[in-house]
Amino acid sequence: MANQRWRMRLLALGAMTLSLVTTNRLAAQTQPTTHTLTVANAKESIDAKGRIILVGNVKGDLPGVLTLALTVGPSGTITSGEWALNVSYIKFGAPEVNGDGDESESLVQLGVLKGTVAAGVAGRATNGLAIALNGLQLNVTGATVQFAKTTKGTGTFNGSSLNSQTASSASLSITF
Numbered sequence: 001m002a003n004q005r006w007r008m009r010l011l012a013l014g015a016m017t018l019s020l021v022t023t024n025r026l027a028a029q030t031q032p033t034t035h036t037l038t039v040a041n042a043k044e045s046i047d048a049k050g051r052i053i054l055v056g057n058v059k060g061d062l063p064g065v066l067t068l069a070l071t072v073g074p075s076g077t078i079t080s081g082e083w084a085l086n087v088s089y090i091k092f093g094a095p096e097v098n099g100d101g102d103e104s105e106s107l108v109q110l111g112v113l114k115g116t117v118a119a120g121v122a123g124r125a126t127n128g129l130a131i132a133l134n135g136l137q138l139n140v141t142g143a144t145v146q147f148a149k150t151t152k153g154t155g156t157f158n159g160s161s162l163n164s165q166t167a168s169s170a171s172l173s174i175t176f
Helices: 002-028
Strands: 034-046 052-059 064-072 078-095 103-124 130-143 153-160 169-175
Touching: 034 153, 052 130, 064 103, 064 130, 078 130, 103 153, 130 169
Parallel strands: none
Antiparallel strands: 034 052, 034 169, 052 064, 064 078, 078 103, 103 130, 130 153, 153 169
8 A cells, every 4th residue: 555655656746747847848938849739529519600619629748628610601611710729637646645545636727829710621511510621720829828928820720520529530730
């Protein structure tokens, strides 16, 4: 039992150290860095303005949730849009001293990157939702918390099977 506690403490210390190193690296960047991410578990809807709203889970060095709001013309061309990437995740640690023995959990919020969608093409289903999104050109226009000094950048998004939450997959690349 003592060995298990010791291992949990070492694991928690290692995770905290990795988190601090990653956080400092992201905050201290001065040269643009490209972040290559994957998006899955997409869920879509149409909002009151007729825009396609897509929300998906992001994995990679900027884990969190991506939201796209897209205006799509009759031919499938994306005429405008906006996006936001909320970079946050749950960090697991050692059990609390007087707790129930379960791992501790804490929410890590690094910040939000946001911007506009300049171009792209949507393959749509008969219900108006996107089956695929190709060549989305993202512009970074602002950010918060640890990314607050980020005022510009670019990105791309390509996704398929977006109308199926379990089969959806996409690639997201952001440079800032």
